[in-house]
Amino acid sequence: MPSDNAHLLSRIPSLAYIGLVLTPLFWAGNAVVARGTVDAIPPLSMSFWRWVIALAVLLPFGLPGVWRQRQVIRQHLGSMLALATFSVGAFNSLLYIAATTTTATNIALINATIPIFVALLAWVLLGDRTRPIQAIGIALAVLGILTVVARGDVSVLTGLQAQAGDLIMVAAVFSWGLFSVLLRRQAVPLPALTFLTTQILLGTLVIFPFYLGDLLFFSGGFELSRDTALPLIYFAIFPGILAYGFWNHGVHQVGPSKAAIFMYLTPVFASILASVFLGETLGLFHIIGGALILAGLLLATRAGGRLPAYRKNA
Known part of the structure; x- marks a missing residue:
């Protein structure tokens, strides 16, 4: 019966x-x-515990597949570790660090410019051809x-006065672009849930020594309370597990x-959310x-042909 229900749901666009x-x-x-809680939860703590919680939720469902596919995982362990480092490890940690400034x-x-970085890195590393209209879109x-x-001031760039957080966020997007290109070059033949569970497990292990160093020598961690636990649960469940599942289901149903x-x-x-909850103004x-970003993305992804496919578990 559950499989019938799942089949029925998949037929409702x-x-x-x-x-x-x-x-x-x-x-x-x-x-x-992240921006609203970064003063209460250090970025590396935020990243580490987000994935620990997500892993705890996923393991009962994903562990059987990991065990069944252990030979495949062992054969591709180097590739899986590299993929986990750039995605689960680096991307979210850098995003949360960026949120401090x-x-x-x-x-x-x-x-939102992730597809552009994927296209650029696919061109540089994989030799993908870029059509003129795509090049214009990337430039925009x-x-x-x-x-x-x-921030609309050219002197910020010429004087090297850009906010550190913006540059760190560019590094985060670059990291996700590397993950996407490596994922295409070193495809690992694993079911989606098994792949995700393995990636989160390896990525959490990658983050751990950095989290431990930050805990012992820099931030000192955070105080566990309702105000710190709820954001971590949100990070794990909503932009982590649910967004990943909704995204993959949507791609499967309506196309990339x-x-x-x-x-x-x-x-x-x-x-909108930042304006309401953080008082940020546009x-x-x-x-x-x-x-410019929207116009560039539309040109690069629609008029110029599709960009390389990528998974998203941010």
Whole structure:
């Protein structure tokens, strides 16, 4: 009966679209909640415990598959470790570090350029051909990033005065681009749930020594309370597990090209949530930079052909 219900749900397109709308909402919430709680929870603690909680939720469902596929995992352990380092390990840790010195709106705008970084790295590392219209789209999106990072002031760039958080967020997006390209080059033949469980397990192990060093020598950790536990649970469940499941289901039901358009809702949701909960305001540079990024993404992903596919578990 459960399989019949799952089959019935998969035949209702509206559910896929609902999931694709909720996914960028959860990703936007990731940036907003991180920005709002980063003073109470150190970034590396935030990243480490987010994945510990997610792993605890997933293990009862994912562990049997990990055990069955242990030979495949062992054969591809080097590739799996590299993939986990750039995705689970580096991307979210850098995002949370960025939240200490930049706004949730900036984080979401820069995060929206992930497809551009994937295309650039696929061109450099895999030799993928880039059509002229895609090149124009990439250039516009990069100009949009520079507008956001410079806060609309060219002297910020020429004087090397950009906010550290914006530059760290660019590094985070670059890290996810590397993960996406490596995922394509070193494809691991594992079911989705087994792959995700293994990635979170390995990524948590990668984060652990950095978290331990930060705990012992720098931040001292955080006090566990309702105000710190709830954000961690949110990070694990909503932008982690649920967003990943909704995204994959949506891609399967409506196709990657249509699903990719929903990514553009992330900075929209983030700006609204940040305005309501954090008191952030939109500047003219946000609007100009966001418009350039959106135009660039539309040109690069629609008119110029599809960009390389990538998984998202941010």
